[in-house]
Amino acid sequence: MLRLSDVNVKFGKTPVLRDVSMTLPAGQxxxxxxxxxxxxxxxxxxxxxxxxxxxxxxxxxxxxxxxCRPSLVMQEPRAAFNPVLSLRRSILEPLSxxxxxxxxxxxxxxCDRLELPLEMLDRKPREVSIGQAQRAGILRALIAGSPLIxxxxxxxALDAVxxxxxxxxxxxxxxELGFAALIVTxxxxxxxxxxxxxxxLREGRIEELTPTPAFVQNPQSDYGQxxxxxAFALGALEYVA
Amino acid sequence: MRSVGxxxxxxxxxxxxxxxxxPHDPTAINIAARLSPPSGEWWLGTDAFGRDILSRxxxxxxxSLGLAFVISLIGLIIGTVAGLTxxxxxxxxxxxxxxxxxxxxxxxxxxxxxxxxxxxxxxxxSLILALSLTSWMRYARVARGVGLSLRTRGYVVxxxxxxxxxxxxxxxxxxxxxxxSLIVVWTGMFARAILGISALGxxxxxxxxxxxxxGTMLLDARIHMRAAPLLMIWPGLAVVACVLAIxxxxxxxxxxxxxxxxxx
Amino acid sequence: xTRSLLGLFLRAFVVLxxxxxxxxxxxxxxxxxxxxxxxxxxxxxxxxxxxxxxVRAEAGLDAGFWAAFRGWVVPLISxxxxxxxxxxxxVWPDLASATSYTVPLALAGLAxxxxxxxxxxxxxxxxxxxxxxxxxxxxxSLGAAIPAYWLGLLLILLxxxxxxxxxxxxxxxxxxxxxxxxxxxxxxxxxxxRIIRSxxxxxxxxxxxxxxxxxxxxEHALAREHVGPHAAIPVITVFGLxxxxxxxxxxxxxxxxxRPGLGSFLVGAIEARDFPKVxxxxxxxxxxxxxxxxxIDVIYRLIDPRMGxxxx
Numbered sequence: 001m002l003r004l005s006d007v008n009v010k011f012g013k014t015p016v017l018r019d020v021s022m023t024l025p026a027g028q029x030x031x032x033x034x035x036x037x038x039x040x041x042x043x044x045x046x047x048x049x050x051x052x053x054x055x056x057x058x059x060x061x062x063x064x065x066x067x068c069r070p071s072l073v074m075q076e077p078r079a080a081f082n083p084v085l086s087l088r089r090s091i092l093e094p095l096s097x098x099x100x101x102x103x104x105x106x107x108x109x110x111c112d113r114l115e116l117p118l119e120m121l122d123r124k125p126r127e128v129s130i131g132q133a134q135r136a137g138i139l140r141a142l143i144a145g146s147p148l149i150x151x152x153x154x155x156x157a158l159d160a161v162x163x164x165x166x167x168x169x170x171x172x173x174x175x176e177l178g179f180a181a182l183i184v185t186x187x188x189x190x191x192x193x194x195x196x197x198x199x200x201l202r203e204g205r206i207e208e209l210t211p212t213p214a215f216v217q218n219p220q221s222d223y224g225q226x227x228x229x230x231a232f233a234l235g236a237l238e239y240v241a
Numbered sequence: 242m243r244s245v246g247x248x249x250x251x252x253x254x255x256x257x258x259x260x261x262x263x264p265h266d267p268t269a270i271n272i273a274a275r276l277s278p279p280s281g282e283w284w285l286g287t288d289a290f291g292r293d294i295l296s297r298x299x300x301x302x303x304x305s306l307g308l309a310f311v312i313s314l315i316g317l318i319i320g321t322v323a324g325l326t327x328x329x330x331x332x333x334x335x336x337x338x339x340x341x342x343x344x345x346x347x348x349x350x351x352x353x354x355x356x357x358x359x360x361x362x363x364x365x366x367s368l369i370l371a372l373s374l375t376s377w378m379r380y381a382r383v384a385r386g387v388g389l390s391l392r393t394r395g396y397v398v399x400x401x402x403x404x405x406x407x408x409x410x411x412x413x414x415x416x417x418x419x420x421x422s423l424i425v426v427w428t429g430m431f432a433r434a435i436l437g438i439s440a441l442g443x444x445x446x447x448x449x450x451x452x453x454x455x456g457t458m459l460l461d462a463r464i465h466m467r468a469a470p471l472l473m474i475w476p477g478l479a480v481v482a483c484v485l486a487i488x489x490x491x492x493x494x495x496x497x498x499x500x501x502x503x504x505x
Numbered sequence: 506x507t508r509s510l511l512g513l514f515l516r517a518f519v520v521l522x523x524x525x526x527x528x529x530x531x532x533x534x535x536x537x538x539x540x541x542x543x544x545x546x547x548x549x550x551x552x553x554x555x556x557x558x559x560v561r562a563e564a565g566l567d568a569g570f571w572a573a574f575r576g577w578v579v580p581l582i583s584x585x586x587x588x589x590x591x592x593x594x595x596v597w598p599d600l601a602s603a604t605s606y607t608v609p610l611a612l613a614g615l616a617x618x619x620x621x622x623x624x625x626x627x628x629x630x631x632x633x634x635x636x637x638x639x640x641x642x643x644x645x646s647l648g649a650a651i652p653a654y655w656l657g658l659l660l661i662l663l664x665x666x667x668x669x670x671x672x673x674x675x676x677x678x679x680x681x682x683x684x685x686x687x688x689x690x691x692x693x694x695x696x697x698x699r700i701i702r703s704x705x706x707x708x709x710x711x712x713x714x715x716x717x718x719x720x721x722x723x724e725h726a727l728a729r730e731h732v733g734p735h736a737a738i739p740v741i742t743v744f745g746l747x748x749x750x751x752x753x754x755x756x757x758x759x760x761x762x763x764r765p766g767l768g769s770f771l772v773g774a775i776e777a778r779d780f781p782k783v784x785x786x787x788x789x790x791x792x793x794x795x796x797x798x799x800x801i802d803v804i805y806r807l808i809d810p811r812m813g814x815x816x817x
Binding site for chain 1: 394395396398399400401402403404405406409413414417418
C-alpha cells in the first residue's frame with residue numbers, strides 16, 4: 001500500500017504541496033484530479049523521489065518508497081524516449097541498470113499483450129505513432145516490475161479513439177498483473193470510469209478522497225461539486241453516472 | 242554539405258599526404274641556393290639556409306593540422322567531462338567547476354598559453370599542454386548548458402528512474418544530444434589551435450627549429466623581410482587558408498544544426 | 506540586486522585567487538632549479554653551490570610552497586609586486602611603464618575597430634543578403650582567419666619597407682603607434698562586424714518589431730528606440746571578449762613592432778626566467794580583465810535585471 005503522510009513540498013518559499021495525506025492499496029487505482037497548477041506534477045515527482053520533501057513521509061508496504069522504485073508513464077509519449085536510441089534499448093533500460101536480462105519469448109508475450117509487433121522495438125521513437133509510443137512507455141513501466149506505476153496524464157497526447165483503447169488496456173493489464181496505479185489527470189470522465197478512488201487536489205491540498213462511485217453521485221467538497229458539474233456540462237460523465 | 246566534405250578531405254589529405262608530396266627534404270641545408278626566388282627547381286623559393294619553402298610548408302601542415310587536431314581533441318574531452326560534471330553533479334559541484342572554468346577564462350587564452358609554454362620550455366609536449374589547458378572552457382560551457390537543458394527531458398528522467406548510473410546516463414543520453422554542438426565548437430577551437438601553434442612558434446615557444454612549422458618559418462622569414470619578402474607571405478597564407486577553410490566548415494555545420502533544431 | 510552584486514564580487518575574488526594559485530603552481534613546478542636560474546641570470550657565469558643556496562634563501566624558495574605563495578600574495582594585496590629576480594629592482598615601476606605603452610595601443614586598436622565595424626555592420630544590414638552585406642561578412646571572415654602577427658608583418662612590409670611612410674620598430678614617436686594600432690584594430694573590426702551585424706538582425710527579428718512598424722513608427726525612431734538597446738547587450742558581451750583579444754593581440758603586436766609594452770615585458774621575462782616579473786604581468790592582466798568584466802556584469806544587471814537569475 002502506498003501511503004503519503006503529511007507531505008509538504010516547497011519551491012523556495014512557495015508551498016506547492018500542503019499536508020498531503022492519502023493511501024492507495026496494492027492493486028488498486030487512485031485518480032488524482034485537479035486543474036493545472038494544482039500540484040499534480042509535483043506530487044508525482046515527489047513520490048518518484050525527484051523532488052525533496054520538506055516534511056512528511058512516503059512509504060510503500062510500510063518501508064520508504066525508494067525501495068519500491070515506482071515506474072512512470074509520461075504525458076508526452078515520444079519525449080519519454082531518447083530520439084537517437086531504439087525503443088528496445090530504452091524499454092530494457094530498467095533491466096540493464098540492474099544487469100538483468102529478459103528472455104525474448106517473455107518480451108514477445110508482453111509486446112503481444114500491448115499490441116506492439118516485436119520488430120517495432122527496433123525503431124526510433126519518431127518512427128512509430130504516438131499511440132504506439134505510449135504503449136511502449138507502458139511496456140517499459142511493466143518491465144521494471146514495480147508494484148506501483150504512476151501515470152502522468154497518460155491519455156492527453158492521444159486522439160479520442162486511441163485514448164479509449166489505451167485506458168481500457170491499462171485497466172486490463174492492471175487486472176492481469178496486479179500493480180497499483182496512481183493516475184494523475186484533469187479528465188474527470190477518465191478518472192470516473194477507471195479508478196477505485198478519486199482524490200481532488202487544489203492549490204497543493206487534498207480537498208477530498210472519495211470512493212469513485214460515491215464521488216460521481218455526490219462529491220464531499222465544494223470544489224469537487226464544481227468539478228463534477230463542469231464535467232457533466234461537457235458530457236464527460238454521462239456514460240458513467 | 243558537399244563543400245564541407247570536400248574541404249575536410251582536402252585538409253586531411255594535406256596533413257596526411259603533404260609530407261609525401263614534398264619535392265625536397267625540408268631540413269636539407271643548401272647554402273649555395275640560399276634565398277632563391279621561386280623557380281622550376283624551387284617552386285616557392287628557398288629560405289636563408291637554402292631549404293625548399295614548398296617542402297617545408299607541406300611538412301609544416303602535419304604540425305599545424307595534426308597538432309591542432311590533437312590539442313582540440315584534448316580540449317574537447319576535458320571540457321565535456323567538466324561541463325557534464327557541472328550539469329549532473331548538483332549545485333555545489335556546478336559552482337566549483339564553473340568557477341574553475343571562469344578562472345581559466347579570466348585570462349586571454351593565448352597569453353596563458355605563452356606563459357605555460359614559455360615556462361615549461363619549448364617543445365611539442367609543452368606546446369600541447371599549454372594550448373589544450375587553455376582551450377577546454379568553451380566546450381565546458383556548451384556541455385553544461387546543453388546538459389542542464391537535458392536534465393528535465395523525459396528520457397533522462399526515465400533513465401534516472403530506471404536506476405542507470407550517472408556515467409551511463411551521461412554516455413547514452415547526454416553525449417548523443419551534445420555531440421552536434423560540441424562539433425561546432427570543435428571546428429572553432431581547431432582553427433584557434435592552428436593560430437595558437439603558429440603564434441607560439443613565432444614567439445619561439447612552440448615547435449623548435451629545424452623542424453618546419455608555419456609559425457617558426459615566419460619567425461625566420463621576418464629577419465629577411467627586406468631581402469626576400471615572399472618568404473613571409475607563404476607560411477601566413479597557409480595559416481589563413483587552413484583557418485578560413487575550417488571556419489567555413491564550422492559555419493555550414495552550425496547553420497545545419499540551427500535548421501535541425503528549429504521547430505518543424 | 507545587492508545579493509547578486511555580492512555574488513559577482515565573490516566570483517571575481519575566487520577567480521583572481523584561482524589565477525594567482527595556478528600561476529604560482531606553474532612557476533613553482535617549472536623545470537630546472539629556479540635558484541640556479543636566478544643565480545645564472547644575475548652573475549652570468551658558473552656559480553658556486555653556496556651562492557645558489559644564498560639566492561634560494563633570499564628568494565624565499567627554501568620555505569615550501571605555501572609559505573612562498575604567502576610571501577608573494579600578502580605583499581601583493583598592498584600593491585607590492587616584489588623584486589625582479591634578475592636585476593633585484595622592484596617589478597612595479599617597469600610594469601607600470603609597460604602598461605603605459607599597452608593601454609594607449611589597446612584603446613587605439615579598439616577605436617579603429619569600432620570606427621570600421623559599426624558603419625560596416627549598419628550598411629550591411631540595410632539590405633541583408635545584398636552584395637554589400639556579403640562583402641562585409643566575407644571581409645569579416647577573412648579578418649578572423651588572419652593572425653595578428655602576420656597582418657602586422659604585412660603592414661610593416663607595405664608601409665615601412667616598400668612605401669617607407671611609417672616607422673615600424675620601437676615606440677619613440679607618436680606615429681610609431683599607427684601600424685600596431687592598425688594591426689590590432691583590423692582584427693577587432695573583423696570580430697565586431699560579425700557580432701554587431703547579427704545583433705542588429707536579431708533585434709529586427711524580435712516579434713514586436715513588425716507590430717511597431719505597423720503602428721507607423723518611423724524606421725529611424727525604431728532603430729534608435731528599439732534596435733539599438735537590443736543590439737547593445739551582445740555588443741557589451743563582445744566588449745568583454747574583445748578585451749581578451751586586445752590583450753592577446755597586444756602581446757603579439759608589441760613583439761612584432763618591438764614596442765616596450767606588456768607583451769614584450771612578458772616575453773622578455775619568460776625568456777630571462779624572471780619569475781616575479783612573469784607573476785606580476787599575469788596578475789595585472791587578470792586584475793584588468795576580471796575588473797572590466799565585473800563592470801560589464803554590473804552594467805548587464807542594470808540594463809536587464811533578469812540576467813541575475815539566468816546567470817546563477
